[in-house]
Amino acid sequence: MDLIVQKFGGTSVANAERVEHVADLITRTYDKGNNVLAVVSAQGKFTDVLVDKANEINPKGSRREMDVLLSAGEQISIALLALAIEKRGYPVKSMLGWQAGFVTDSNHSNARIRRINTERVQNELAKRTIIIVAGFQGLDRYDDMTTLGRGGSDTSAVALAAALNAKKCQIYTDVDGVYTADPRIVKGAKKLDSISYDEMLELATLGAQVLHNRSVEMAKRYNVDLEVLSSLEDRPGTIIKEEANVEKMIISGVAKDTNVARISLLELKDQPGMAFRIFSLLAKEKINVDIILQSVGRDGTKDITFTVAKENADHAVEILSKSKEQIGCKAVLCDKEVAKVSIVGAGMESNPGVACKLFDALAQANINIDMVSTSEIKISVLIHIDDAQRAVAAIHDKFYND
Known part of the structure; x- marks a missing residue:
């Protein structure tokens, strides 16, 4: 009997x-003869509500206590969903993360999974019980x-699918698949039937919000079949697998990331x-660095410019400013x-002139480029934030409609 892992985000249970x-989607899958394990997020914007409540009491609260608070959102979701399935007459049991066997490190608010003790989950699945897990x-x-x-929650779902050798991990969201650009801001964005792990990982890392990069990385490592599809519409989604279609487009997507800050060290x-x-100071504080540019300055000096996530910018500047003399x-x-x-x-790899086409699109849109970063399957440019949405539309139009 096949096991299907299904993940439902906050909008799906809002x-x-x-x-x-x-509850209908889960029971429909169950009725086809499958075992079903669902991973669920907190309802809608409930996590944001909990953060606001914490800030009313203590804006500088410890990460440990914030984890205790924020984990409550998923507990509500799994109980409500289990009650809905129970009402339909199906055997169902909700479980918090620890009840489903998740053991993590102690990095509160950004913990990593160490192992999953699956014995309890497997025992319930053997009884044909539908399992609802708090992601x-x-x-x-x-x-x-x-x-x-x-x-x-994406990471929780993929980890369980890997640990339990599930046939498939379905990620249900508010869009019906992976698109060549955000369909909410780019007219003519096209849904992809399939995309490779590597391409999806790059898109997720670079700002596409359909899947989190950690979940894609884990799916690739353990060869978990992923499918992204809509919880609101009954239509095929996008398959994420080792190799996508041989006859394919030059690029699979355009992504933007506004959670970026540029830091420059002069002379x-x-x-x-x-x-x-420089970068060892940031590494000690677990600050990730992305695009790096080194340029020649004057009188035997050089400048180094790089990007970090916006929420890490002030901390990075503080660290480097304190060490100005040392550096x-x-x-x-x-x-x-x-x-x-x-x-992405x-x-x-096999089509020359891709960078030229990208730069042409930006030039025609009168958008200035600050920095450029490339790899075998992606090109990133740093631009002014006010130009971001216009840049995505111009690039998408150049590659897909030119």
């Missing part, structure tokens, strides 16, 4: 009507509640080991009014 609809959460070795961070000493000094730089500058726009596609 109110009573949608909870009832999700986004687990317990560390001290039995403290932890949360997995942004996109944690650094031009000597060996300087880059190591030997004249100034540390930060610009949060930037955005990263990227194209395995077809780029």
Whole structure:
């Protein structure tokens, strides 16, 4: 008997009507002879409501206590969904993350899964019980509640699918698949029938919000069949697999990321080991760096510019400013009014002129480029944040409609 893991995001269970609809989707899959395990997020914007409540009491609350608070959202969702399925006469049991066997590290608010003890879940599945699991959460070795961070429910679902050797992991969301660009802002965005793990991982990392990059990375590592589809409309979705269609487009998608800040260190000493000094300081604070550009300055100096997530910018500037003398730089500058726009596609490797086409699209739209980063299957440009949406539309039009 096949096991299907289904994940439902916050919009899919936002109110009573949608909870009832999700219960129908789950029981329909069950009636086809499958075992079903569903992973559920907190309803709608309920997590944001909990954050606001915490800020009313203590804006600087510890991450441990925030994890205790935020994990409550999923508990409500799984109970309501289980009640809806129970009403339909099906055997069902809801489980919190720890009850489903999730053991994590102790990095509160962004924990990593160490292992999943699947014995209890497997015993219930053997009885043909529908399992509803709270996504986004687990317990560390001290039995403290932890949360997995942004996109944690996607990661929970893929991890369970891998641990239980599920036939498929279906990610239900408010769009009916993966598109060449955000269909809400780009007219003519096309839905993809399939996309490779590598392309999806790049798109997720670069700002596409359909799936979280950690879940795609895990699916690739354990060869989990993923499908993205709508919980609101009954239509085929997008399959994510090792290799997508051979006859395919040059690029698979255009993504934008406005959660970006650019940091520049001016007039650094031009000597060996300087880059190591700078980025080791950030690595110790677990600050990830993305695009890096080094340019020649004056009088034996150089400038280094790089990007970080916007929420890490102030901390990064503080660290580097305190170490200005140690590093030997004249100034540390930060610009949060930037955005990263990227194209992704395995077809780029065998098609020359892709970068030229990208730059032509931006030039025709009169959009200036600050920085460029490339790999085998992606090109990213850093531009002013006000130009981001226009840039995505111009690039998409150039590649798909020119």
